[in-house]
Amino acid sequence: MIDIVFSDSFATTLRQYYQQKQMMHDVLSLPLYLSLGDISQRTFLESRKTVYKIQYAHTNESEALTSQSVHKIKKAMHNLDLALERDEPLRIWWSDKADDYCGFLWLCDYLVDFDVVTTSVHVPMVFSTLGDELLTITGLGDLSESGIDKLQLFSFESALPKTERDAYHYYWAQLRGENNPVRTIINGLAVSQSIDFYDRFIFANLSQRRFRDIIRVIGETVGNYPFAPTWWYRHRIDYLVSKGTIDFKPSEPTFDESSDGKIKLNMSNR
Numbered sequence: 001m002i003d004i005v006f007s008d009s010f011a012t013t014l015r016q017y018y019q020q021k022q023m024m025h026d027v028l029s030l031p032l033y034l035s036l037g038d039i040s041q042r043t044f045l046e047s048r049k050t051v052y053k054i055q056y057a058h059t060n061e062s063e064a065l066t067s068q069s070v071h072k073i074k075k076a077m078h079n080l081d082l083a084l085e086r087d088e089p090l091r092i093w094w095s096d097k098a099d100d101y102c103g104f105l106w107l108c109d110y111l112v113d114f115d116v117v118t119t120s121v122h123v124p125m126v127f128s129t130l131g132d133e134l135l136t137i138t139g140l141g142d143l144s145e146s147g148i149d150k151l152q153l154f155s156f157e158s159a160l161p162k163t164e165r166d167a168y169h170y171y172w173a174q175l176r177g178e179n180n181p182v183r184t185i186i187n188g189l190a191v192s193q194s195i196d197f198y199d200r201f202i203f204a205n206l207s208q209r210r211f212r213d214i215i216r217v218i219g220e221t222v223g224n225y226p227f228a229p230t231w232w233y234r235h236r237i238d239y240l241v242s243k244g245t246i247d248f249k250p251s252e253p254t255f256d257e258s259s260d261g262k263i264k265l266n267m268s269n270r
Contacts, residue, residue: 001089003027004080006034006103009141010093017145028083030076031069034106035098035183035190036232039176048073055231057238058260080110089117091157096125096185097139098227105175105190108160108168120160127151138226184227199236201225202246203265211249211262237263 003025005011011029018025033055038047052069056062083090090111094104104120111118123143127135135151137143143151171190175183180192205220206212218233240246247266 001025001091002083003091003093005093006030006032006100007139007141013143013145017148020145028076028079030103032103033099034102037181038179040179054235058234084114084116087116091119091121093121093140095123095140098183098185101185101190102183105168105172108165109172111165112169115162118160119157121153121157123153123156198228202233202237206265208265208267211264213262214260
């Protein structure tokens with residue numbers, strides 16, 4: 001059996017879990033970020049490359065990291081194709097985080113012509129712990145190896161017959177037909193949105209009166225509204241600055257090299 005996940009961090013956690021248990025399981029990671037960007041079939045890999053470019057835009061080795069990510073995805077999809085040729089059973093891990101949810105729908109679409117044995121582990125975002133407290137996660141990447149057993153994640157595994165996969169395939173086809181730049185989860189359903197959908201959460205952490213450090217604004221935005229990755233919020237800030245919706249000023253020379261400048265709202269252009 002091959003475990004398929006849509007998060008590199010959870011892939012690492014799951015591999016370490018299996019190693020600790022001395023279990024031989026392959027874990028295939030497909031961090032496609034399918035809640036963002038173009039999802040039309042004809043430009044699939046090229047559109048993923050564009051998303052990776054956005055992800056690494058503010059790193060020192062953006063081109064190299066983008067190329068590495070594209071190469072990893074091509075290799076992972078090749079390994080998936082080989083597994084399908086061998087009729088290897090698949091276990092798909094996903095959650096109601098938008099990238100997991102969309103990755104799951106995409107994979108059901110990808111498997112439409114295959115009669116492979118498949119199970120699904122749909123991990124909830126909220127757990128009731130032994131102390132009658134609620135544990136909330138923002139995605140599978142929040143989980144540790146010990147958490148897999150403590151939260152009894154394998155109890156959420158269920159069969160995923162072809163008829164059910166086909167239903168998800170049609171769901172993904174609908175989203176692909178709409179091909180909006182953003183997909184988010186509302187009331188348990190993936191819904192197409194405009195590219196500025198998450199901008200409201202950036203605005204919520206800005207004022208018109210004072211400039212605030214970009215890194216701090218992004219950190220607070222992700223902390224309060226963990227629906228999109230940090231790099232997407234940064235990408236949108238760059239765009240909003242270019243349009244004059246947000247005012248930008250460079251940071252003053254300082255020993256703190258982590259500052260990327262400061263921003264505030266320009267209400268006259270909103």
